[in-house]
Amino acid sequence: MASTSVSRIVPASPDRVWQLVGGFGSLPDWLPYIASSALEEGGRTRRLANPNGDAIVERLIAFNEEERHYSYAILQAPFPVVDYLSTLRVYAVSGNDNVAEVQWSGRFVAKGASDDEVVALFTGIYSDGLDALEQALG
Known part of the structure; x- marks a missing residue:
């Protein structure tokens, strides 16, 4: 099993x-890679589309409003992984109420690619995503 994590302080x-x-359906509000998100199964599943029209289906595994995080699994996607579980978290930064730390992490088993290739893929997705989030908040 491989994993990666990216965090960013945002303004x-x-x-x-x-x-x-x-x-759980808000990715298109801040992540340009996701063109649309439709919630299904009472909000427990989201069907995403990227700009190429590829479908990505993810299931909400855990959600904590008070601690500001949720975890999800990929059910279907054009990525070379299985057993994917990811968490998006928002942390308070001690001593500064006007910034937050956002952490996006995932663990997965590479399938059809090396661990290093898949770690680089998701590190790039998370990093680009947090850059886009910072711009959306700016």
């Missing part, structure tokens, strides 16, 4: 960041 309060990223 907004934890509550403001969570309002933007905390909805």
